[in-house]
Amino acid sequence: MITVIKRDHAGDEVWRYEGKVLERGPSHIVIEAIFGRPDRPMGYVTFRQGDRLIETFHSDRWYNVFEIHDVDDDRIKGWYCNLTRPALITDEVIDSEDLALDVFVTPEGMVLIQDEAEYAALGLPQEERIAVMAAVEAIRRLVAARLPPFDQVVSSP
Numbered sequence: 553m554i555t556v557i558k559r560d561h562a563g564d565e566v567w568r569y570e571g572k573v574l575e576r577g578p579s580h581i582v583i584e585a586i587f588g589r590p591d592r593p594m595g596y597v598t599f600r601q602g603d604r605l606i607e608t609f610h611s612d613r614w615y616n617v618f619e620i621h622d623v624d625d626d627r628i629k630g631w632y633c634n635l636t637r638p639a640l641i642t643d644e645v646i647d648s649e650d651l652a653l654d655v656f657v658t659p660e661g662m663v664l665i666q667d668e669a670e671y672a673a674l675g676l677p678q679e680e681r682i683a684v685m686a687a688v689e690a691i692r693r694l695v696a697a698r699l700p701p702f703d704q705v706v707s708s709p
Contacts (some may be wrong), residue, residue, distance in 0.1 A: 554583060556607070559649045561674050566650070571607060579612040581641050587623075596656050596664055597630050608701055609639040609646050614687035615655075616648060617701050628704055631657040633691055635671070635684045651676065651684055655691050661705040663692055 558567040571583035587603040602623035609616045616636055620629040633655040640647040653671035656664045665688070676684070695702045 554581070554646060555644060556583070556585070556609075556646045556648065559647065561649060561651050561676070563649060571605075574606070580608060580610045581646060582606065582608045583646070587620075594656070594666075596658070596666075597632070603629070606701070609641060609648060611638050611641050613638060613690070614651075614683045615691060617691075619701055619704075628659055630659055631702060633657065635687055637680075651680070653684060653688070655688060657691070657695050657702060657705065659704075659706055661695050661698075661702070663695055 553570045554573050556569055556571055557565055560566050569585060569588060571585035573581065573583055575582040585605045585607055587599050587601060587605060589599070590601055592599040597620065599620065600623050604621040604623070604626065606619040606621070607616065614635060614637065616634050616639065618632040618634075620632060621627065622629050634648070635651045635653040635655070637649040637651065651671060652667050652674055654666040656666060658664070671684075695705060698705055
């Protein structure tokens with residue numbers, strides 16, 4: 553097990569939970585975690601208590617990706633991408649600073665940008681804003697090419 557510490561942009565801890573390590577690489581880690589909070593409707597998807605999340609964190613990228621599997625039938629409900637500063641990954645902890653902007657990718661590959669006003673209000677330095685916008689574009693490219701972790705995106709009917 554590994555502990556995930558989610559922080560806000562100022563570095564204050566917001567949430568802490570545990571996950572099972574599935575894969576480690578030189579600059580990333582993939583874990584499995586269970587959504588342990590009450591159901592959380594987001595408008596475009598509902599995180600349900602018991603949903604299985606396959607979470608990928610990077611120490612060299614400005615985002616993480618949560619592949620959401622439904623608690624009832626394990627179908628993929630989509631990918632929730634947090635725009636973050638690069639994560640600090642150790643043997644015991646994944647420490648991630650969330651920058652408010654989110655990207656949700658539907659199972660069909662539609663890319664939805666969320667929380668733009670909240671992100672703009674943070675007043676991040678120019679170099680961080682550039683890195684975040686580059687990360688959004690990197691996510692778009694991965695989705696369009698159906699590359700991991702978006703390789704299970706299905707074509708629209």
